Amino acid sequence: MDARLEPLFTPWKIGNCEIKNRIVLTSMGGTNLLGWMEKNHFDEDGARFIMEVARNHAGLVLPGCQPVYNPMFGQWLYKNKKMYEDLKNWMPEFHKTGAKLFVQLTAGFGRSFTISELMEKLYTNKFLRVVSKPFMNLDKITASASPSPNRWSDKVPSREMTVEEIHEFVDAFAKCAKLLQDAGVDGVEIHAVHEGYLLDQFTLKYVNHRTDEYGGSFENRYRFAVETVQAIKKVCGKEFPVSLRYSVRSMTKGFREGALPGETFTEAGRDMEESQKAAKYLQEAGYDMLNCDNGTYDAWYWAHPPIYMPENCNLQDVEHIRKYVDIPVVCAGRMEPRTAADSIAAGKIDGAGFARQFLADQAWVTKMMEGREEDIRPCILCHNGCFNMCHYKGVPNDQELSDSLHLARCAVNAEVMQWNKHYIKKADSSKKVHIIGGGLGGMEAARVLKMRGHEPVIYEKGSVLGGTFIPASAESYKDKLRSLLVWYRRQMETMGIEVHLNEEIKDTAQFGSDPIIVATGAVPRILKKVPGHERMIEACEYLNGAEVGEVVAVIGGGLTGCEIAYELALKGKKPVIVEMKDDLISQKGVCLANSSYLREWFALHQVPVYLETTLKEVKEDAVICRAKDGKDVEIACDSVISSAGYISAPLTEIGRNAYLVGDCLQVGNLRSVIWSAYEAAMKI
Template identity: 70%
Template sequence: MNQTPEYPQMNLEFAPLFTPWKIGKLEIKNRIVLTSMGGTNLLGWMEKNHFDETGARFIKTVADNHAGLVLPGCQAVYNPMFGQWLYKNKKMYRDLAEWMPAFHKTGAKLFVQLTAGFGRSFTITPMMETLYTNPILRVLSKPVMNLDKITASASPSPNRWSDKVPSRAMRVEEIQEMVEAFGKTALLLKEAGVDGVEIHAVHEGYLLDQFALKYINKRTDEYGGSRENRYRFAVDIVREIKRVCGEDFPVSLRYSVQSKTKGFRSGILPGEEAEEAGRDMEESRWAVRHLQEAGYDMLNCDNGTYDAWYWAHPPIYMPENCNLEDVKEIRKSVDIPVVSGGRMNPHVAAREIAQGTIDGAGFARAFLADQEWVTKIIEGREEEIRPCILCHNACFNMSKWKGTPNMQELNDSLNLSRCAVNAETMQWDKHYIQKTDRPKTVHIIGGGVAGMEAARVLKLRGHEPIIYEKTDELGGVVIPGGAEGYKKPMRDLLAWYRGEMKRLDITVNFNQDIRPDHDFGGQPVIVATGGKPLVLKNIPGFDRTIEATDFLRGHEVGDRVAIIGGSLTGCEIAYELALQGKKPFIIEMKEDLIANKGVCLANSSYLREWFALHQVPVFLESSVVEVKESTIAFKAPSGQVKEEACDSVISAVGYRPDPLMTKDQAGAQVRLIGDCEAIGTIKTAIWQAYEAAMAI
């Protein structure tokens, strides 16, 4: 291993990440940037503004672990909830000022991200549709949620999530009021000791970007038409901040290099050739020079809009460093520093910084999964970094499918930036390691992720866990779940858990088929035996199907493959088969693919659009009638029975719990967790395991 004098245990390959740089006159100690995520806010999120201790804890923990520049979650200068102007609550700035010295002791710098709002991208729920479409409720709800105001955009346009809540055009006086609010808020932040601000955003199709993008902005006044007019809102903001705070107060801009968008609710996939409806590279080269001249001191970059959400919030299907090449290209057009984000690989980031093609590397969800990952790189403990699996299950699970607006649980809407693979992140009030004063031997039946998480937490608390696994390897359903070629982050998570079992010296007994009547001598037992595939016995020929996990474990299939079930599992299998050059098609009973809660639109829209682009047949609102030797018969929405030729049929119709015993049989000393208790996600498995281990 190569080493650096300052960090003798660190691989020298990472050294460029730990060189200083400047934003304006402000020196930043290293090139690692925590980019903003909703929910990690210092001044509250979707609630009355206040100094948020949970957000502050996350921000300071990241700073304690060697991040150079830290950006909390974005703060709306006009809060969507309760209609508050961010500059009016002076107490929270005094609270922030009292906290800043402790933050600055870490050596990191803090920029607070300020947003003009969401406009047509504001996430609409069924409840909001009711408030808006009912004239009486619309009036009554205005003091709490004035949807007419907070969804206003550059021009009348459709909402990203709902056909029932369209956006009107903002009035010029509303724009000017907001510009002044940016200046007032930035001054209060400066006086509180904050090092700079970031303006959110000519980026991702948020409100400022809606003014900049020609497919949305159809205005004929000074804020529409020419390029200069479309970018005027963003220019006015930075000039006002510089006027109020002084030229030396740094102002960054969150910026999307290209929109990667065909139009409303339609993105451009990686590798797809399509006409850009928004900002293309030619315009972007002009825009970054124009924005630099206006006064912006840094560009914090990726790609995309809410209409092409998978660029700014890359799911596992997007390539690593997916925005890097575009960011490198616009870096050539400016003299101010440029940060690149979006599935950034630290090895690649270090190389590009060393070559001078970018100035900083932005990371977001990696810090949710492991706030100590930078420290672990410095200490040469890369294998101990808990990886982000890009699932969005906990941090950002806003779902949408045909005919629905956002289908996200209210608790998830109010508590963004939690983490599926780290139960503690942003939940320290209920998920924390509490040492036991009564150590026990705890028997865990099942060595999947839920069983391993329970064992990990128990060991950290001082208990002695013992895992009983019926196969010869740990991992359970995550083994087939991470089998597809693009699923390296899932395989990394499995490797991390297996490594934790060794690092913590946890006893694992393989090839142990525990029976329900096994006597554990009254000691605590955790059952984590997972689920079993559903079998559709009422469908003739269903026994010809290949179960999804069997396929993922290596069962061979033919060239043309029918997949029964268009949920996430079925769609990911179809995606993998198509990448292999086979010819899959999907038969799904519901009105759309992945029509279920908990799967982020960034993830689901990628798959839906990819299937459309690559002409993968999808038969919706269709039910399988019979699986034959070389065809599959299904009932179409018209009621007509159709047949499609196929060489193989994969069943991805779901699972049912497979507990070793029922809850009634279990007794007080036995806890059921994960899919054996109720079919869920990796988030529910890990969080339940954590809570079960804490309860012993």
């Protein structure tokens, strides 16, 4: 192990609870021990994930947050006693790993509760609102500190919670904590004065306009959080550790409007001055640790950093707040292990929080300790498998129900939290399997086939493995994607997979009856009906190095087009985005944390965006577009990049023994490529 990493592997204490090292798995929805958005029970899948992380040398493990009042079916978490017995029976095996377990409890989401179109219908229809109450009482689960707009929908506003409801939640926290303590859990974490969840909404002046004992003054706004820890300590004893998930700064300009890194703005929520006071006040109330980052749901990219956010984006603020408390402080948010180790060694933080990297590779800490970092499958911060809650103009959370109910899956790791669906089963007999296409789909299929005992052979028409993922990972800020590409190429090498480069396969007849996997990807959609289309540079051509001028019109404001425009601006170019729809990145699968960053970045940096605008003609020094009002608009530019989407490109002649995977089957995203490749390899 690199000596610089050694501070990560020193012991520390939270109260009297000793933790063997400074690696903290922070909570992720979907990795719950007691169920998530379903009837509460001891969750075998969540337990399997938590155990695997603990066995791979995490020091402190926090499963997914548990609402003390379940939004689905209206259950109070303390009422199902059997699941606590199941947890108690499981805890001795967990403790054999040497890790400690804190269970995170939350009062819920309030105005941040994720609303879908179905929920809008349930709420706006009086009859449906009544009949749906037993399984989803939206009036109760979206209630907030004060009447306020929901983060996702204008149709489901939040009402003000009553004092009686607040007391009911405080009592529920205490009852749940006691049951967890009796089950052998090492501590609890309260979620949260963090991320704009319900408890945080009480602390934030732009949400809380109450005039009773839970609003107005600083002490009143933090009263809910204070009463919660006091109630827990009363029933569990002062020695039982209680951590607090804590946003140092809200980084929020107001409802549905965040503040970007480096932006000058007026803080609507908690600024650093208040945070300094609040951190000390919360410590005095009884909290034993602060588990920190920044942001709210209105500035979601701070709590769930996409790849556009800087590494260690919250570290400076967390190091600062550490000066104001005497309890341990953990920092999370795109943490880089060596930087975290340096901060710990300097006494600036006490622990380093990591989350989604554990989904990509549960053994990454073990590999880091063993000096095998090149074997770590990297998280690429896409949120596409774990948290693809997407939102755009006029549409609430646009997400498949399966995704909504089953979080904590991973785009680059098809197995995690899907072990009953994706798993390695040894083949009955070894077969030679020909794989046409050496992109990520082809390599994932080859990897799984090899693990199952088959003999995969890859045929790639290019000179290197990677396919369209090479341009897809080309932008300057996509280092994590390039790391994934390196990881896949290394897998091909270390597993001894036969690879033929510069060999294009047009006819599969030569392979006889051998099984075949076709992973030939997609081809760009060419706007041939647009006069002058030949003057445009296709998106992949630009990403592969084609030169562009100073002012660049990007035709297509989906994710690819917006990422290209972002890269152009970072390089000092002047992009102009032209999009047919009424919002940028108006597509499923792109998490709001990712899309809102780009939309707000373009607004802050005054990148011209033409919505509901259609390309009509490409000239030498301009594009002619048709605006929503039917009038033509001429946009001067030096170059034009076409990002109009892609069309599946399977081979024209394939036999019955062939399986199509990835974009040649159906144009999707990285998740659909990897998961479909895994599934095809399972069938052979």
